[in-house]
Amino acid sequence: FWHFGDWVDVVIDDRLPFLKGKYLSVRPRCKNEFWPSLLEKAYAKLRGSYQNLHLGYISEALVDLTGGVQVQFSLQSPPSDLQEILKAAVKSQCLMGCATPGKPSTGDPEPKNGLVRGHAYTVTGAEEIPYQYSQEEIIRVWNPWGHREWKGPWSDRSPEWDQIPAEYKKALCEDKDDGEFWISRRDFVKQFFSLCICNVVPSFLDFGDKCATTWAMTAYVNQWVRGLTAGGSNYSNGAFSRNPQYFIQIEEPALKNYNVVVSLMQKPVNNMPQSQKLLIGFFIFRCPEVEDLRDRLPAAFFFRHKPQVQKYDFNGQTRDVTDCFFLSPGIYVVVPVTSEEGQEAEFLLRIFLKSQDYTKDQKNRLGPVMPKDPHVLKQSQNISLENIFFGYAKQMENKDSDMNASQLQRLLNEVFLKDQTARPGGEFGFDSCRGILALMDLKSNGRLSLKEFKHLWKLLVKYKDIFRMEERTHAGFLDVSDFRNAVQRAGLAVNDQLFHLMALRYSDSSMRVSFPDFACCMIRFE
Numbered sequence: 209f210w211h212f213g214d215w216v217d218v219v220i221d222d223r224l225p226f227l228k229g230k231y232l233s234v235r236p237r238c239k240n241e242f243w244p245s246l247l248e249k250a251y252a253k254l255r256g257s258y259q260n261l262h263l264g265y266i267s268e269a270l271v272d273l274t275g276g277v278q279v280q281f282s283l284q285s286p287p288s289d290l291q292e293i294l295k296a297a298v299k300s301q302c303l304m305g306c307a308t309p310g311k312p313s314t315g316d317p318e319p320k321n322g323l324v325r326g327h328a329y330t331v332t333g334a335e336e337i338p339y340q341y342s343q344e345e346i347i348r349v350w351n352p353w354g355h356r357e358w359k360g361p362w363s364d365r366s367p368e369w370d371q372i373p374a375e376y377k378k379a380l381c382e383d384k385d386d387g388e389f390w391i392s393r394r395d396f397v398k399q400f401f402s403l404c405i406c407n408v409v410p411s412f413l414d415f416g417d418k419c420a421t422t423w424a425m426t427a428y429v430n431q432w433v434r435g436l437t438a439g440g441s442n443y444s445n446g447a448f449s450r451n452p453q454y455f456i457q458i459e460e461p462a463l464k465n466y467n468v469v470v471s472l473m474q475k476p477v478n479n480m481p482q483s484q485k486l487l488i489g490f491f492i493f494r495c496p497e498v499e500d501l502r503d504r505l506p507a508a509f510f511f512r513h514k515p516q517v518q519k520y521d522f523n524g525q526t527r528d529v530t531d532c533f534f535l536s537p538g539i540y541v542v543v544p545v546t547s548e549e550g551q552e553a554e555f556l557l558r559i560f561l562k563s564q565d566y567t568k569d570q571k572n573r574l575g576p577v578m579p580k581d582p583h584v585l586k587q588s589q590n591i592s593l594e595n596i597f598f599g600y601a602k603q604m605e606n607k608d609s610d611m612n613a614s615q616l617q618r619l620l621n622e623v624f625l626k627d628q629t630a631r632p633g634g635e636f637g638f639d640s641c642r643g644i645l646a647l648m649d650l651k652s653n654g655r656l657s658l659k660e661f662k663h664l665w666k667l668l669v670k671y672k673d674i675f676r677m678e679e680r681t682h683a684g685f686l687d688v689s690d691f692r693n694a695v696q697r698a699g700l701a702v703n704d705q706l707f708h709l710m711a712l713r714y715s716d717s718s719m720r721v722s723f724p725d726f727a728c729c730m731i732r733f734e
């Protein structure tokens with residue numbers, strides 16, 4: 209699954225929750241098709257529990273499954289080009305979902321039209337067909353329950369199908385209680401309240417473009433830090449200019465279609481109550497003077513200029529705020545914010561820019577400008593693992609730039625543990641690093657290659673997340689029961705006896721396990 213910019217592996221066994229002859233979750237339709245149930249189990253594990261999958265947003269699920277970008281459209285005020293967008297989305301094989309308004313299962317009788325209140329549906333098609341001397345726009349929707357369909361116009365047996373050319377009916381209409389049905393665009397926007405479209409690149413916004421288009425994505429991981437970069441959302445206030453700033457350059461487009469998509473996501477934390485989620489958003493200002501953009505824009509700039517785009521979702525329900533726009537050529541600054549000054553969080557900002565002529569040199573595009581304060585220049589800003597690796601491996605004359613155990617030790621302590629220096633959990637010892645290296649060293653030459661190092665880094669990040677989640681005391685250690693939970697969370701089947709041995713081997717005299725020891729233990733296990 210995609211998790212905050214990375215792909216994570218989730219390991220599960222094949223036991224499924226089953227009670228009194230019934231599956232409690234997704235149930236297979238036939239005797240030998242289990243992938244949906246297993247996929248659901250893995251996703252539940254990623255999100256903390258099956259309970260955490262209950263309710264939630266289609267948009268989040270689609271992004272977690274694809275690593276793509278999702279754009280939402282409110283159907284109360286749908287864009288005038290909705291049908292064009294839908295048709296382009298079907299053509300570029302986007303994943304789409306829509307939802308009915310209301311709260312699910314409140315006990316009130318469900319509407320007579322066959323739709324379910326507060327329910328998520330999948331959109332699977334969009335067509336235009338001749339009907340009554342003009343064109344009718346229809347949309348195909350699927351209820352993931354596999355039954356309970358819309359009963360109004362254009363539903364499976366509705367009379368509208370008999371008033372169109374037979375070949376259309378034959379190609380499109382299928383009278384089957386499988387949860388899938390057609391609905392007119394007019395009814396669609398009345399019955400559903402939001403539409404979400406997700407794809408790896410937002411190519412569904414390219415409809416109408418005759419020339420070749422490419423979308424380039426840049427992603428930045430950064431954080432709002434109190435007193436440094438957590439400047440809040442009030443741009444008449446001096447603190448605003450402390451927020452991170454990212455510059456983008458828009459080239460002359462051939463057609464005035466959507467050319468920018470900005471997606472801002474706060475780092476998700478499992479089981480986090482809604483109320484603890486920060487309200488986030490972003491502003492886009494046009495930079496009139498092409499001065500030295502290697503500098504950050506000062507507070508005075510924001511006093512003088514009104515933003516071109518303000519995108520907040522300050523009702524705070526979703527974890528990411530994403531929107532698409534058309535911006536005319538020029539240089540802009542994107543400023544991600546939290547609603548109040550001083551609120552701290554990590555965020556992932558992804559900017560998609562369309563260029564319509566990819567023969568053009570894209571190298572002179574401007575990069576982001578980072579704040580100069582060294583505290584803010586945490587490792588996340590230079591996420592290039594190559595840089596880190598070669599920074600430590602190169603210090604010897606060795607030609608193939610592999611890494612030995614003492615270099616690995618320095619690297620792990622200076623880079624990987626950097627933001628934990630205040631923790632008493634201790635550092636990676638030389639023996640641990642030698643042990644880790646021996647486990648990761650698939651070429652068996654006693655050294656770590658860049659590829660092996662990248663794999664190791666991924667594992668360490670994964671175990672650091674698990675460690676943080678289970679470390680209840682926040683003292684930098686796991687106690688025995690935390691340790692047990694952490695091992696379980698990592699998806700490893702361990703019996704009591706084995707666990708006992710692990711605890712003895714990897715804990716200190718007070719039966720506590722530090723992060724370096726935990727990481728060694730888990731890597732060894734894996």
Ligand SMILES: *[C@@H]1O[C@H](CO)[C@@H](O)[C@H](O)[C@H]1NC(C)=O
Pocket residue numbers: 442443444445446
């Ligand atoms: C924004 O900041 C300005 C200047 O500090 C202040 O006068 C104004 O009341 C603030 N607006 C809000 C909505 O807090």
Ligand SMILES: *[C@@H]1O[C@H](CO)[C@@H](O)[C@H](O)[C@H]1NC(C)=O
Pocket residue numbers: 585590592595
């Ligand atoms: C990030 O990496 C680039 C490319 O190697 C380098 O030029 C730059 O100085 C690095 N930035 C920081 C802040 O370390």
Ligand SMILES: *[C@@H]1O[C@H](CO)[C@@H](O)[C@H](O)[C@H]1NC(C)=O
Pocket residue numbers: 603604605612613614615
């Ligand atoms: C690793 O390489 C460095 C630099 O060449 C060297 O000083 C160090 O002794 C080596 N360590 C081991 C354990 O081989």
